[in-house]
Amino acid sequence: MEWFNVGKIVNTHGIWGEIRVISTTDFPDERYEVGSELGLYKADGSKPIIVKVASHRKHKNFDLLTFEGYTLLKDVELLKNALLKVSEKYLSDLEDNEYYFHEIIGCTVESIEGETIGKITEIIQTGANDVWTVQPTIGKTHYIPYIEDVVKTIDIENKKIIIEVLDGLLS
CATH class of the missing domain: 2.40.30.60 (RimM)
Structure with a gap:
């Protein structure tokens, strides 16, 4: 268990x-x-x-x-x-488009163009929206806001998340 x-x-x-x-x-x-x-x-x-x-x-x-x-x-x-x-x-069912942290942490993040950005290692709760800490294989950590403009697809079964990389998001 x-x-x-x-x-x-x-x-x-x-x-x-x-x-x-x-x-x-x-x-x-x-x-x-x-x-x-x-x-x-x-x-x-x-x-x-x-x-x-x-x-x-x-x-x-x-x-x-x-x-x-x-x-x-x-x-x-x-x-x-x-x-x-x-x-x-004791975990209860969530509404559509709601996820437990353990379902998101460990997911691979890719751009809509298919470029792998990294894996989610942590979720920071800011009050306004959650921010995902994404660690690439090499390079510095990225912080991805969990907002509709950025996060396009979440596939928990395959541990894969597709995002739209807005200007300045990965700098």
């Missing part, structure tokens, strides 16, 4: 076992719903732990969570820098 990143624990919050999470999911209310199961992958590389969400609330730019069985600060201090992941069985 595959697990997909939904956030990173960056700190504790208060003394009652609450943790501060920077989310990498577009569905925090669904992922952190009370009773949801998450995989907790500690930074030390130890075996993942399955945790159940006991509470969730927003605070500034963070999601604050507590887990069942982790009620005090001392219980969660060692969880700093751990990744939170969701099992593939």
